[in-house]
Amino acid sequence: xxxxxxxxxxxxxxxxxxxxxxxxxxxxxxxxxxxxxxxxxxxxxxxxxxxxxxxxxxxxxxxxxxxxxxxxxxxxxxxxxxxxxxxxxxxxxxxxxxxxxxxxxxxxxxxxxxxxxxxxxxxxxxxxxxxxxxxxxxxxxxxxxxxxxxxxxxxxxxxxxxxxxxxxxxxxxxxxxxxxxxxxxxxxxxxxxxxxxxxxxxxxxxxxxxxxxxxxxxxxxxxxxxxxxxxxxxxxxxxxxxxxxxxxxxxxxxxxxxxxxxxxxxxxxxxxxxxxxxxxxxxxxxxxxxxxxxxxxxxxxxxxxxxxxxxxxxxxxxxxxxxxxxxxxxxxxxxxxxxxxxxxxxxxxxxxxxxxxxxxxxxxxxxxxxxxxxxxxxxxxxxxxxxxxxxxxxxxxxxxxxxxxxxxxxxxxxxxxxxxxxxxxxxxxxxxxxxxxxxxxxxxxxxxxxxxxxxxxxxxxxxxxxxxxxxxxxxxxxxxxxxxxxxxxxxxxxxxxxxxx
Numbered sequence: 001x002x003x004x005x006x007x008x009x010x011x012x013x014x015x016x017x018x019x020x021x022x023x024x025x026x027x028x029x030x031x032x033x034x035x036x037x038x039x040x041x042x043x044x045x046x047x048x049x050x051x052x053x054x055x056x057x058x059x060x061x062x063x064x065x066x067x068x069x070x071x072x073x074x075x076x077x078x079x080x081x082x083x084x085x086x087x088x089x090x091x092x093x094x095x096x097x098x099x100x101x102x103x104x105x106x107x108x109x110x111x112x113x114x115x116x117x118x119x120x121x122x123x124x125x126x127x128x129x130x131x132x133x134x135x136x137x138x139x140x141x142x143x144x145x146x147x148x149x150x151x152x153x154x155x156x157x158x159x160x161x162x163x164x165x166x167x168x169x170x171x172x173x174x175x176x177x178x179x180x181x182x183x184x185x186x187x188x189x190x191x192x193x194x195x196x197x198x199x200x201x202x203x204x205x206x207x208x209x210x211x212x213x214x215x216x217x218x219x220x221x222x223x224x225x226x227x228x229x230x231x232x233x234x235x236x237x238x239x240x241x242x243x244x245x246x247x248x249x250x251x252x253x254x255x256x257x258x259x260x261x262x263x264x265x266x267x268x269x270x271x272x273x274x275x276x277x278x279x280x281x282x283x284x285x286x287x288x289x290x291x292x293x294x295x296x297x298x299x300x301x302x303x304x305x306x307x308x309x310x311x312x313x314x315x316x317x318x319x320x321x322x323x324x325x326x327x328x329x330x331x332x333x334x335x336x337x338x339x340x341x342x343x344x345x346x347x348x349x350x351x352x353x354x355x356x357x358x359x360x361x362x363x364x365x366x367x368x369x370x371x372x373x374x375x376x377x378x379x380x381x382x383x384x385x386x387x388x389x390x391x392x393x394x395x396x397x398x399x400x401x402x403x404x405x406x407x408x409x410x411x412x413x414x415x416x417x418x419x420x421x422x423x424x425x426x427x428x429x430x431x432x433x434x435x436x437x438x439x440x441x442x443x444x445x446x447x448x449x450x451x452x453x454x455x456x457x458x459x460x461x462x463x464x465x466x467x468x469x470x471x472x473x474x475x476x477x478x479x480x481x482x483x484x485x486x487x488x489x490x491x492x493x494x495x496x497x498x499x500x501x
Contacts, residue, residue, distance in 0.1 A: 042069020044336030213292030386435030
């Protein structure tokens with residue numbers, strides 16, 4: 001296959017900045033007392049500000065950096081763009097498994113891959129641009145916010161007064177206390193997308209969702225990746241069999257995996273960065289050109305002077321809110337990563353809509369983690385919603401699980417994507433669905449069906465009657481429900497559970 005030249009992409013940086021922080025921007029004059037002041041213009045803040053403005057409330061939106069927050073600028077959007085490139089590049093090497101010719105040359109242009117990511121980020125930025133927000137009547141103030149009282153704050157030297165406020169300042173990467181790490185140099189999820197060249201060797205510290213996603217992506221792009229996790233498995237919040245499938249997949253990609261391993265030091269040997277590790281009292285070293293630290297996130301609460309506003313908070317857990325997203329100050333609410341344990345974009349947007357409706361429309365909506373799905377975008381993807389098995393055990397909730405392996409699903413077989421499963425947990429003695437875990441190439445899409453099912457209270461009985469397209473990988477959900485129906489029929493006939501129908 002003759003390699004074509006990299007696609008020419010427009011110079012996106014100027015357009016990007018015009019949308020997220022125009023260089024010639026001048027903050028407006030404050031308009032008396034605002035109905036709502038939103039601090040932070042990430043996923044939560046943008047959702048809140050737009051909701052309130054479209055309903056006729058006066059809104060001021062404060063952002064210290066760029067509109068779009070972490071999700072647009074250094075999180076979901078750029079990471080998924082790079083992951084997609086890695087998927088395409090990775091599958092080229094398996095072309096012969098599908099009866100297709102292997103590419104003669106498949107050299108990756110890392111610069112072009114990063115240019116594509118920036119182009120996509122610029123395109124997505126248009127949907128919440130400074131121009132469109134001001135057209136909605138939202139006053140945008142760029143600068144650092146700090147509260148001065150229960151009903152006022154300063155943005156740099158400008159005072160804003162409010163009837164209600166929403167804090168949506170998000171979270172930042174948590175940096176572990178590793179001796180020598182600062183001197184050695186490292187990258188986080190906030191800086192990894194600034195790289196201009198693919199490192200030959202990449203050491204990833206942390207086996208949570210983001211660490212696993214980026215480790216696998218850069219491995220498939222051609223870097224030699226070593227991932228270090230101090231727990232016995234990746235993704236500590238996920239079920240063991242899901243984490244084991246991910247471990248197998250990453251090992252198959254050629255990644256070096258070190259579980260139960262702590263990083264106890266870092267140093268430089270010339271141009272080489274070295275991590276010093278400890279596993280069961282056995283010392284080790286990892287040499288790398290770049291170090292990526294993905295060890296969780298901390299809420300951005302430190303510089304807001306929340307005490308002056310009577311808002312209770314913790315440096316580790318963020319702003320303390322009730323189920324209505326209200327803080328200890330009844331006129332100040334919070335949403336998103338600054339207060340939630342689930343630090344995902346969809347959770348941030350949902351909590352923001354709940355907070356603003358409760359604050360401005362006298363709503364009594366409750367935030368409920370049990371109906372918020374999440375996904376780790378590796379290959380295969382791992383998605384979950386609702387109750388985990390160990391949570392059911394801890395809460396003494398008897399459950400029964402129905403599992404369908406993708407190797408038994410026709411569409412997964414034809415796609416060559418048989419790795420994974422659909423597992424649905426129900427309350428024992430009923431058909432009420434309490435949770436689900438899906439491991440599949442498109443688990444992020446399949447889990448949305450489970451989100452609709454659980455949010456609307458559909459049980460396994462009704463789900464078994466829903467007609468799905470054929471062939472489709474979502475057929476695994478239907479098969480799980482039909483397995484429940486067969487169990488019910490066996491019990492009705494007095495047959496032992498598990499006996500063939």
